[in-house]
Amino acid sequence: MTAGAWGWWAAAPIVGGSLPVVAGLLLAGLVPVRGIAIIPVAGILIGGAMTATSLAGRRALDELTDRRGEVEAALTLGFPPRDAVLLVCRPAAGQALIPALDQTRTVGLVTLPGAFVGVLLGGASPLAAGVTQLFVLVGFLAVEAVAVVLTVELVARGRLRPATPPGHGGRGR
Numbered sequence: 001m002t003a004g005a006w007g008w009w010a011a012a013p014i015v016g017g018s019l020p021v022v023a024g025l026l027l028a029g030l031v032p033v034r035g036i037a038i039i040p041v042a043g044i045l046i047g048g049a050m051t052a053t054s055l056a057g058r059r060a061l062d063e064l065t066d067r068r069g070e071v072e073a074a075l076t077l078g079f080p081p082r083d084a085v086l087l088v089c090r091p092a093a094g095q096a097l098i099p100a101l102d103q104t105r106t107v108g109l110v111t112l113p114g115a116f117v118g119v120l121l122g123g124a125s126p127l128a129a130g131v132t133q134l135f136v137l138v139g140f141l142a143v144e145a146v147a148v149v150l151t152v153e154l155v156a157r158g159r160l161r162p163a164t165p166p167g168h169g170g171r172g173r
Helices: 003-009 011-027 035-066 068-076 081-106 114-121 126-156
Strands: none
Touching (some): 003 011, 011 035, 035 081, 035 114, 035 126, 068 081, 081 126, 114 126
16 A cells, blocks of 8 residues: 555544534534535534544554554454554543543633634524534534544554655555
8 A cells, every 4th residue: 555545544534523423413403504604614523533633643653652562562462453552542542632622621711612603693692602502512522532533443453554754665663
């Protein structure tokens, strides 16, 4: 598999996390089926999935590098390769959710949430704006959680690998 083909795997957690939540918001009628409404909400969710994928992937791959001996020990004990990698990656990748959790804690107290302000400026009532913002925040956390789980699974299956510097010709691990 070429280096470019590995990069396409990074899109799977982004799409897998974002698409169901955007579709759910549209089907529930919380976001009108108009580009002016869909694009910003989808952008927020896709951006969150991208951040979670990047953080989870980096943390998981860093842990694999730093704790390679533990993976080898698990393999020696008879663990399947996927399970041996997950023993090391899973706890560290959970830290990828910390920025989303921190952002959620500050909404309304420190920051003015974008969906709330946008819906208000669009002419909706404060209650409708609050409900929309609540669903966007819950969706944001769901998107990021799914993206983290998918990213760690792809790392465990060897689909996401560290970048190999040009000229080294290795496979990344």
